[in-house]
Amino acid sequence: xxxxxxxxxxxxxxxxxxxxxxxxxxxxxxxxxxxxxxxxxxxxxxxxxxxxxxxxxxxxxxxxxxxxxxxxxxxxxxxxxxxxxxxxxxxxxxxxxxxxxxxxxxxxxxxxxxxxxxxxxxxxxxxxxxxxxxxxxxxxxxxxxxxxxxxxxxxxxxxxxxxxxxxxxxxxxxxxxxxxxxxxxxxxxxxxxxxxxxxxxxxxxxxxxxxxxxxxxxxxxxxxxxxxxxxxxxxxxxxxxxxxxxxxxxxxxxxxxxxxxxxxxxxxxxxxxxxxxxxxxxxxxxxxxxxxxxxxxxxxxxxxxxxxxxxxxxxxxxxxxxxxxxxxxxxxxxxxxxxxxxxxxxxxxxxxxxxxxxxxxxxxxxxxxxx
Amino acid sequence: xxxxxxxxxxxxxxxxxxxxxxxxxxxxxxxxxxxxxxxxxxxxxxxxxxxxxxxxxxxxxxxxxxxxxxxxxxxxxxxxxxxxxxxxxxxxxxxxxxxxxxxxxxxxxxxxxxxxxxxxxxxxxxxxxxxxxxxxxxxxxxxxxxxxxxxxxxxxxxxxxxxxxxxxxxxxxxxxxxxxxxxxxxxxxxxxxxxxxxxxxxxxxxxxxxxxxxxxxxxxxxxxxxxxxxxxxxxxxxxxxxxxxxxxxxxxxxxxxxxxxxxxxxxxxxxxxxxxxxxxxxxxxxxxxxxxxxxxxxxxxxxxxxxxxxxxxxxxxxxxxxxxxxxxxxxxxxxxxxxxxxxxxxxxxxxxxxxxxxxxxxxxxxxxxxx
Numbered sequence: 001x002x003x004x005x006x007x008x009x010x011x012x013x014x015x016x017x018x019x020x021x022x023x024x025x026x027x028x029x030x031x032x033x034x035x036x037x038x039x040x041x042x043x044x045x046x047x048x049x050x051x052x053x054x055x056x057x058x059x060x061x062x063x064x065x066x067x068x069x070x071x072x073x074x075x076x077x078x079x080x081x082x083x084x085x086x087x088x089x090x091x092x093x094x095x096x097x098x099x100x101x102x103x104x105x106x107x108x109x110x111x112x113x114x115x116x117x118x119x120x121x122x123x124x125x126x127x128x129x130x131x132x133x134x135x136x137x138x139x140x141x142x143x144x145x146x147x148x149x150x151x152x153x154x155x156x157x158x159x160x161x162x163x164x165x166x167x168x169x170x171x172x173x174x175x176x177x178x179x180x181x182x183x184x185x186x187x188x189x190x191x192x193x194x195x196x197x198x199x200x201x202x203x204x205x206x207x208x209x210x211x212x213x214x215x216x217x218x219x220x221x222x223x224x225x226x227x228x229x230x231x232x233x234x235x236x237x238x239x240x241x242x243x244x245x246x247x248x249x250x251x252x253x254x255x256x257x258x259x260x261x262x263x264x265x266x267x268x269x270x271x272x273x274x275x276x277x278x279x280x281x282x283x284x285x286x287x288x289x290x291x292x293x294x295x296x297x298x299x300x301x302x303x304x305x306x307x308x309x310x311x312x313x314x315x316x317x318x319x320x321x322x323x324x325x326x327x328x329x330x331x332x333x334x335x336x337x338x339x340x341x342x343x344x345x346x347x348x349x350x351x352x353x354x355x356x357x358x359x360x361x362x363x364x365x366x367x368x369x370x371x
Numbered sequence: 372x373x374x375x376x377x378x379x380x381x382x383x384x385x386x387x388x389x390x391x392x393x394x395x396x397x398x399x400x401x402x403x404x405x406x407x408x409x410x411x412x413x414x415x416x417x418x419x420x421x422x423x424x425x426x427x428x429x430x431x432x433x434x435x436x437x438x439x440x441x442x443x444x445x446x447x448x449x450x451x452x453x454x455x456x457x458x459x460x461x462x463x464x465x466x467x468x469x470x471x472x473x474x475x476x477x478x479x480x481x482x483x484x485x486x487x488x489x490x491x492x493x494x495x496x497x498x499x500x501x502x503x504x505x506x507x508x509x510x511x512x513x514x515x516x517x518x519x520x521x522x523x524x525x526x527x528x529x530x531x532x533x534x535x536x537x538x539x540x541x542x543x544x545x546x547x548x549x550x551x552x553x554x555x556x557x558x559x560x561x562x563x564x565x566x567x568x569x570x571x572x573x574x575x576x577x578x579x580x581x582x583x584x585x586x587x588x589x590x591x592x593x594x595x596x597x598x599x600x601x602x603x604x605x606x607x608x609x610x611x612x613x614x615x616x617x618x619x620x621x622x623x624x625x626x627x628x629x630x631x632x633x634x635x636x637x638x639x640x641x642x643x644x645x646x647x648x649x650x651x652x653x654x655x656x657x658x659x660x661x662x663x664x665x666x667x668x669x670x671x672x673x674x675x676x677x678x679x680x681x682x683x684x685x686x687x688x689x690x691x692x693x694x695x696x697x698x699x700x701x702x703x704x705x706x707x708x709x710x711x712x713x714x715x716x717x718x719x720x721x722x723x724x725x726x727x728x729x730x731x732x733x734x735x736x737x738x739x740x741x742x
Contacts, residue, residue, distance in 0.1 A: 282660055283671030289657035300654030
């Protein structure tokens with residue numbers, strides 16, 4: 001049996017895929033779908049997220065984005081939903097906007113670079129941007145539309161995954177894993193933290209433990225992940241203000257706005273190296289509000305419906321850790337940083353052994369001393 | 372019997388005072404202590420709140436502030452608290468700070484004006500301000516310390532009032548008043564809104580109905596009050612950042628910071644004419660955060676623990692409406708706008724007939740057509 005440690009979008013997707021393959025699996029999490037996946041905006045935006053140094057991440061993202069329509073359709077069917085639209089999967093693209101001459105020059109360079117990679121983008125004037133998105137600030141001088149970029153509601157996705165697991169009878173253990181059980185050089189299961197004053201220490205034996213505990217993975221094994229704090233805000237409007245994702249760099253900080261069909265508008269996100277700190281701070285909120293106003297002044301009138309901080313699992317090279325660790329009996333599916341939702345379908349394929357070259361890029365073996 | 376409609380700080384204080392006098396009283400509110408009193412910061416700051424046109428309001432405030440120490444001591448005793456410090460009543464004064472030359476000139480004028488009224492103030496340099504409050508922004512160039520201004524935690528005050536009422540056996544009816552009962556030209560009681568689908572319409576008969584329903588008073592009688600929306604934020608710090616209330620005008624907007632002994636820091640407040648709208652908005656939060664940062668840059672690091680919007684009951688002349696209305700059987704204790712917490716002790720005195728000249732200033736009779 002496989003035991004998956006961690007019920008975020010990655011762990012849940014893995015459990016679901018394994019269950020679909022008819023493989024026995026148990027998932028352990030004290031509070032599934034409440035960590036980074038709960039905070040996430042759900043951008044499936046490999047193209048507009050790209051930077052020059054991150055071609056490998058771009059390739060992973062593009063490969064996983066291609067899997068999303070089928071993943072969503074199968075998940076919706078398995079969860080008993082009417083259809084994939086119940087996950088709010090949308091593909092109108094991401095509009096990256098520029099305010100100043102420097103920003104515009106950067107967009108031109110990015111457009112040329114993406115075209116060389118044969119990725120579908122369209123360079124737009126400020127007027128063209130506002131024709132697509134009339135609520136954009138008048139000061140927007142140009143933009144780049146990443147045509148294929150998509151987005152999804154991660155809270156609906158994890159809820160659907162939980163429903164699908166339930167329908168397939170997958171065991172979900174709502175407990176914290178205190179440590180991995182080890183026998184000689186091998187991982188043989190997990191020990192559960194006793195709740196409250198209970199000192200019965202339950203153990204779960206496993207042929208394979210898959211560590212999908214995000215930023216908390218480093219507490220259970222020697223894994224080079226660290227928490228990268230992100231504060232994110234949800235606004236609510238009677239009608240949607242935007243029809244697609246909008247991004248921009250304001251005061252040197254990237255900010256994005258993700259619209260949902262029901263009028264929710266997600267504003268994200270800070271990136272802070274603060275350790276295991278999930279406080280929503282005055283400074284974090286201030287930056288999000290300030291930058292969102294610069295992009296779309298009309299957000300001022302919207303209700304603030306939710307503010308939350310999550311911890312992304314960052315790695316030294318910004319690529320995830322997926323596959324067998326150096327230790328027999330232990331596999332990893334962690335380190336997805338900002339890409340957990342996007343990369344969930346690909347991560348399952350890699351762990352099921354379906355990907356050669358892409359799997360190699362994510363192999364934990366690229367770091368020494370994982371155990 | 373008196374029936375008081377409204378369980379904010381004003382209605383609760385009245386009920387408590389009447390009960391202490393041995394007079395039968397019933398208080399009706401669907402959710403006591405949850406409206407403007409819950410949102411309020413609790414500044415007892417008649418001096419620093421003064422403007423040139425509001426000498427009557429200043430006189431009311433100074434008179435009520437003088438009553439606060441005894442009010443707090445008696446309330447604490449009646450509520451079974453250890454002492455008035457359980458209400459977090461503090462009197463280190465309010466520091467009004469200035470950034471630019473215009474602000475400084477305004478502070479000089481205000482100081483001269485207050486000295487003429489024999490109110491205790493001290494004019495300070497920027498350096499003196501920072502000696503008192505080291506977390507103040509370096510750009511603060513001067514200040515005015517209103518020595519006698521105080522503050523209190525309104526949530527503790529309303530909780531203590533509810534406890535005191537309970538200990539005195541005062542009946543608290545948790546229901547909404549649908550309308551006033553009228554017989555000929557006289558108010559004879561209230562009709563309660565049936566909860567849910569229940570169509571029993573309970574009535575409460577009263578010799579006198581005291582309308583203390585704040586911004587909602589105008590829905591029950593012809594009273595010139597309107598809702599003035601205020602958004603307010605609570606931050607949390609391990610140690611208090613400030614030792615006294617700090618106010619200032621930033622970007623033309625007044626902002627204040629009220630510190631509590633437990634590290635809470637209240638940042639207030641917007642003033643918006645939006646009708647009965649209690650949404651917390653992106654624009655409201657943005658202004659509070661922006662202006663608080665200008666006064667005390669260190670707030671950036673603090674956790675945001677609460678954000679709420681309340682509706683102050685504004686009147687055409689910014690003075691409350693306290694005393695008999697034109698209609699027999701109906702008295703008013705409403706229209707306290709930003710001053711409900713400060714004016715609660717005086718309001719009770721006025722309604723008990725203990726104040727002559729001050730009562731005349733608050734008399735509903737100054738407006739025609741109240742009924």
